[in-house]
Amino acid sequence: MSRAERFAENEAFCRDLNERKAEWxxxxxxxxxxxxxxxxxxxxxxxxxxxxEWQEVRSRAERFAVAPGHTAIDVxxxxxxxxxxxxxxxxxxxxxxxxxxxxxxE
Numbered sequence: 001m002s003r004a005e006r007f008a009e010n011e012a013f014c015r016d017l018n019e020r021k022a023e024w025x026x027x028x029x030x031x032x033x034x035x036x037x038x039x040x041x042x043x044x045x046x047x048x049x050x051x052x053e054w055q056e057v058r059s060r061a062e063r064f065a066v067a068p069g070h071t072a073i074d075v076x077x078x079x080x081x082x083x084x085x086x087x088x089x090x091x092x093x094x095x096x097x098x099x100x101x102x103x104x105x106e
């Protein structure tokens with residue numbers, strides 16, 4: 001497994017955990033606590049997202065919600081790009097092989 005694939009798999013794992021939490025938003029909660037979906041499995045940062053913010057992240061299979069600054073800095077820009085910055089979280093999008101892996105895991 002390539003490094004890009006490994007990063008995408010780690011982020012998809014976090015996304016799967018967060019999908020369960022998103023159900024709370026469907027039940028009427030205004031915001032919910034989500035796990036940072038950065039590539040580091042040992043990351044413990046929690047993000048408070050509204051239903052609209054969560055839907056924006058999930059609008060594409062290659063997108064993930066991460067804490068500001070939690071991008072894969074040591075990876076080529078062709079693998080991951082910050083597509084939108086909010087004060088409390090960033091939306092990153094996987095590119096190339098990593099994007100394909102992320103889309104397959106959705």
